[in-house]
Amino acid sequence: MRPEATERRTAPLSPAQLAIWMHEQVSAEPTLYIEHACYEILGPLDEDAFAATVEQAIAAHPAFTAAVRVRDRVPEMVFGAHAVPVERWTVGADELDGTVERESLTGPSLAGGPMSRCLLLSVAPGRRVLLLVWHHLVADGASLRVFLRTLEALRSGAAPTGAPAPVTPPAPADTTARARAVAERVGALPVRALPALEDGPGRSRRLVLTEDAGAVPGLARAATAARVTVPMLLTGAYQRAVGEVLGLEEFLLGCVAAGRWTPGSENVVGCFVNTILLRADGRPGRPDRELLRTSGRELTTALADQDVPFGAVAGHLLREARPRPRYFPQIYLSMDGPHPLDLPGLDCRRVRVHHPQAKFEVALIVEFDPDGVQGVLQYRTSALTDSTARHLLDAFTAHVRRLAGGHPARS
Numbered sequence: 001m002r003p004e005a006t007e008r009r010t011a012p013l014s015p016a017q018l019a020i021w022m023h024e025q026v027s028a029e030p031t032l033y034i035e036h037a038c039y040e041i042l043g044p045l046d047e048d049a050f051a052a053t054v055e056q057a058i059a060a061h062p063a064f065t066a067a068v069r070v071r072d073r074v075p076e077m078v079f080g081a082h083a084v085p086v087e088r089w090t091v092g093a094d095e096l097d098g099t100v101e102r103e104s105l106t107g108p109s110l111a112g113g114p115m116s117r118c119l120l121l122s123v124a125p126g127r128r129v130l131l132l133v134w135h136h137l138v139a140d141g142a143s144l145r146v147f148l149r150t151l152e153a154l155r156s157g158a159a160p161t162g163a164p165a166p167v168t169p170p171a172p173a174d175t176t177a178r179a180r181a182v183a184e185r186v187g188a189l190p191v192r193a194l195p196a197l198e199d200g201p202g203r204s205r206r207l208v209l210t211e212d213a214g215a216v217p218g219l220a221r222a223a224t225a226a227r228v229t230v231p232m233l234l235t236g237a238y239q240r241a242v243g244e245v246l247g248l249e250e251f252l253l254g255c256v257a258a259g260r261w262t263p264g265s266e267n268v269v270g271c272f273v274n275t276i277l278l279r280a281d282g283r284p285g286r287p288d289r290e291l292l293r294t295s296g297r298e299l300t301t302a303l304a305d306q307d308v309p310f311g312a313v314a315g316h317l318l319r320e321a322r323p324r325p326r327y328f329p330q331i332y333l334s335m336d337g338p339h340p341l342d343l344p345g346l347d348c349r350r351v352r353v354h355h356p357q358a359k360f361e362v363a364l365i366v367e368f369d370p371d372g373v374q375g376v377l378q379y380r381t382s383a384l385t386d387s388t389a390r391h392l393l394d395a396f397t398a399h400v401r402r403l404a405g406g407h408p409a410r411s
Contacts, residue, residue, distance in 0.1 A: 009062070009079045010069075014168040015309040016259070017137050017271050021068065021075050023359070024110060029204060032359060033136040036104040037144050038351040039341045041128045050155075051086040051120055054130070057151040058084045058118060061269035062165040063138040064147075067113030077137075079165045082114035090122045100131060104353050108135035129351065130341075136271060141336050142258050143269040148341050155343050166270025169262045171309055178308045183316035185301070186277045189250050191321040194330055194361060194383045201326060202382025204356035207393050209366065209375045214397060220370035222404035226289075228296045230368050231335045235278070236288075236295040237403055238333050238364055241395035243282015245388060246331075246362075252317075253280035254329030254360070255299070257306035275310040276302040277329065288403055330383070332363035339367070362389075364396065373400060 013021060024033055058064045067081035091099050099121065107117040116134035123129060132147070139147075150163075172178060216222075223233045235255070242248055259272035278298045281291070314328055341348040354376045361383035366375030377393045384392070 009165050011077045011079070011165065011167055013068075013075055013077060013137075014271065015171075015311050016273055016275075017077075017168075018075070019311060020137055020271070021110070028201075029357070031105045031355065032204075032357050034105050034108050034133065034357075035136050035139070036131060036133045036353065037339065038100055038104065038129060038131045038353060040349045040351050041130060041343070041346050042349070043126055043346040045126075045128060045346065047088065047120065047122065047128070051088060053154045054086050054118060054120070054151060055084070056154050057147060058116070060150050060154075061143075061147060061163050063143070063269045063271075064116040064134065066115050066138050068110050068115070068137065084114060084116055084118060087117065087119045088122070089119060093123055096121065096123055096129065100129065100351065100353055103131060104133055105355060107133050110135065110137070138271060139269050140258075140271050140273045141256075141334075141339075142260065142266075142272070144339050146267055146269050148339060152342055163268055164264070166265070166268050166272070169259065169265065169272060169307070172307050175308060175312055178305060179312035180316055182277070182305050182308055182313045186252055186279050187317060189252055189279055191252065191317055191325065191328065193323050193325040194246075196382055197385065198382050200382065202361075202380035204358035205379055205381060205384075205386065205389065206354055206356040206358070207377045207379075207389055208352075208354050209373065209377070209393060209397065211372070211374055214366075214373040214375070214400075216372045216401055216404050218370075219368070219372055219400075219404050226292055226403070228292050232292060232296040232299055233403055234335055234366060234368065234373065234400065235299055235333060236292045237399035238396055239280045239282050239295060240291065240399045241282075241392055242280070242331055242362075243284060245392045245395050246282075248331070249281070249283045251280050251282065251331060252329055253278040254332040255302065256332075256334040257303060259306060261307050274306050274308075275329065275332075276306050277310075277313065278302050280331070292403065326382075327361045327380075330361045332360040334363065334365040336367050338369050362392070364393075373397075 020033055062079040064084055065082050066077050066079045068075050069078045103119055108115050115138045119131040121129040220230055223230045254275050254277055257274045257276045259274040260266050265272060318324060358378040358380045361380050363378045366373045377389055379389045
């Protein structure tokens with residue numbers, strides 16, 4: 001079954017999307033913003049029926065059918081530009097890893113699209129792999145969860161519900177004043193460039209946080225006992241690791257915000273993310289309780305302003321920055337929960353493939369559940385050596401375990 005393309009509609013790019021689009025124009029890495037999700041599916045499966053269901057789920061979210069069109073030198077999103085069929089391949093077990101590695105970076109393109117693709121790989125009787133690939137312009141991390149819930153509902157026999165095309169969330173009416181206020185709140189910390197290790201932007205590298213290394217039994221319970229949330233604890237651990245390894249006692253930390261403040265956007269596939277800035281404190285010797293409470297307050301305060309476009313805030317902060325950093329923010333943290341796929345009668349397992357895609361100079365990207373974290377440290381060789389990156393990731397995991405295991409804020 002080949003789905004029909006949806007009705008064509010257009011929308012301007014949001015400030016975050018425009019920043020992604022502009023960065024890709026000047027980047028020498030064409031796969032920098034290609035994202036993917038991969039699941040191994042074990043059990044009896046009618047491939048024809050399942051492929052049709054996946055196509056229904058894709059067609060239910062117009063972002064996946066979109067392309068970018070440049071008109072009068074201004075990019076805009078065109079929904080319904082492409083149908084996205086499920087490509088069905090048969091691959092040998094010895095070819096599977098290489099196929100997933102290659103195809104998870106292949107397909108989505110800003111040059112007319114399509115901006116997404118989907119593969120169903122048949123490996124052996126009772127063993128298949130579902131691979132969804134998309135450009136970050138059309139979907140963020142929260143969108144994957146939305147798509148998976150749609151697929152699960154359709155698989156269980158629920159009628160498909162048409163989702164609206166994502167639209168640019170309206171900027172607050174007082175954007176200029178609020179951006180200035182945010183810049184003043186964090187602006188006491190100077191915008192400094194990390195010492196350059198080599199000329200140019202450097203090469204993308206990555207270090208994977210393995211499941212065993214990220215295991216923290218009772219992480220959620222420990223965070224609750226410490227009177228913080230898991231993201232607050234992870235933020236505190238990252239600040240302490242950056243201070244310890246990179247020697248940054250006070251710095252600006254960029255964090256990803258879901259950006260879904262518009263009612264109904266929580267059920268829409270699209271790119272709604274925004275970057276928020278925290279006044280990070282990596283000074284050694286601070287009591288754990290003080291660290292966690294301070295990082296918690298900073299994160300809460302920053303999230304209250306997540307509807308303020310990051311570009312407006314950055315414009316204020318970078319105006320006087322000398323030298324101006326090549327990447328801003330330079331230190332970044334992205335946190336999200338897991339993205340499970342639950343299909344009745346089937347065993348679905350997430351397959352993680354990590355590519356070196358450093359969008360910032362130093363970025364830790366983690367998924368967390370009640371008992372641990374998984375993720376990857378993306379970095380550029382112009383900012384970190386490989387040994388320093390390893391030290392940073394090890395320090396982060398050590399601080400997460402210590403902060404969680406010690407219940408430091410219970411009093």
